[in-house]
Amino acid sequence: MVFKKMLGAFGVGGPSVDTVLSNPNTRPGLMLGGQVNLTGGSHDVEIDHITVGLVTRVEMDGAGEEYDALVEFHRVHVSGSLHLRAGQHLSLPLQVPMPWETPVTSLYGQPLHGMTMGLRTEVAVRGAVDKGDLDPVYVHPLPVQERILEAFGRLGFQFKGADLERGHISGVHQSLPFYQEVEYYAAPQYAHGINEVELTFVAAERGVDIVLEFDKRGGLFTGGHDSYGRYHAAHADADSVDWAAQVDTWVRQALDQYQGLRANHGYGQPAYGQPAHGYGAPGGYPPPQQSGYGHAAYGQHGGGHYEDHHERRGPGMGAMAAGVVGGAALGFAGGMVAEEVFDSFGGDEDEGGDDEG
Template sequence: MVFKKMLGALGVGGPSVDTVLSNPNTRPGLPLSGQVNLTGGTSDVELAHITVGLVTRVEVDAGGGDHAALGEFHRAAVAGRTRLAAGQQLSIPFQVDMPWETPVTDVFGQRLHGMTMGLRTEVAIDRAVDKGDLDPIAVHPLPVHERILEAFSGLGFRFKTADLEYGRIHGVHQTLPFYQAIEFWPAPQYGHGIAEVELTFVTNPHTVEVVLEFDKRGGMFTGGHDAYGRYTVPHSHAETANWAQVVDGWVRQALDQRQSFYASHGGGHHDMPGQHGMAGHGHGHRGGGMGGVVAGAALGVAGGLVAGEIIEEAFEDDGGDFGDFGE
């Protein structure tokens, strides 16, 4: 997709920018490339910098209720100080390395309901900063993500929705200040014990942390509660494991838990060395669970931006920009 916009920082007669992606499809850990095409206006200008940033919508818990906020979570420099003469045409290539934890937006050729992602071009002129329109991108799963999602589907789980939640999962190393929750309705064979399943991938170059939260149904004499599982899966196992068996083992392990703080080791995934089940490391959001998520605390650095700055400046309510995504 191409967008062309007059830079509002200089008003009528100012330069314009086209951002062109070589391919709007990418995956976590892979590059996204394109070029920024500038056309000079009626007078010479000096651009302070040009950057591109990955932008998405995140659910933020703000004192008793969630609200959607538009946030930039990663950025890359395209050019530093650049002289643009009147009428000059300038094309500057760029490449953005997608963070490994970038959430997935498209699976099996379909956009996940609730997910959106875009690339925004920012041009600074003196002290004025012009944030351009959003160029939609599609983030597809890595092979290990795909195999696990295929297994859930093959076992009869039905996709419900997906969203991004601001916060941290206790015990899991994150580089981004949010995580993705992919929600499923249970398959019939598990429906007697599970009301809903949430799946989260926290990915790094070597492994994927698979975090599961099960909303367990209550019985005649017992109340419902959440059960959790956390499993470390190497990328190399994507094509070698029997994923239907592995995922079935994870689910049945959760069904066998007698209380939300208990999880047995092993249990249905002996063919996956290096994995471990860990209750108490689940999401804990939406007021349930064990308080696993600590939002807004010690979030460190994400994509060169201090998390505090992200929350104060980038995670501002700016939902109108997503009109470019047809939502």
């Protein structure tokens, strides 16, 4: 999608900017390429610099209420000072390395309901800044992330929604100022013990941390409460693990742990499971420093797991289109068409109070 916009900061007769991405579909850790096209207006201008930034919507807490804010979390320098003559056409190459923790916004060729992301072009001249162009970006999951998402669908979990929460996850190395939550309604075979599951990926070059939050069902005399599991997967594990069986093990371990805590009246006491398996077959991604999964931690209740967290209620890139029907069968359905995804940014691209990660 291409947006050609006059740069209002330069006044009437000023230049226009048109950012064109070679392919708006990408994955964490890949390079997003394209070019920034400038067209001179009716008079010469001196441009101080041109940058692009990845922006997305993040759920924030403030003054006792929740609200969404447009946050820039990654910025790349495109050009320094340059002289743009009247009527001149100038194309500048663009290369944006996608952070490993970039949240997933598309799955099986469809937008992930609740997620939006764009690349915003900023042009500055003599102290005036114009956020002149905003183009949608579609972030598809890494292979190991995709296999785990598929596993939840195959087990019967129904996708509820996804969002970004401001804050950091305790005990997990995290560089971005937010994390993504993918929410599911419990599959029938687990519905006796849990209501919902929230899945968080924190990816890095050598693997992916997986954090699961289980919203428990309360008994007759006991209220429901959350518990957590934390795991690690190497990128090379994507095609060497039965992920449906692995996710089933994680969920049943959480249920068993919860039942043990109830029996012993040990609410709020952390308990730890054993490592899941020793995976680590060679693959196309860099191997982990320690292959296989880390220890699974259960029973970490309350707000100590997520920092700055609000109180909550209780296949390949070339085959994305072919996966739409399969995605619906696995519990996913596209909530918005491409234009609606981008329109959800509204007029916020003109606001000046964005955070920069």
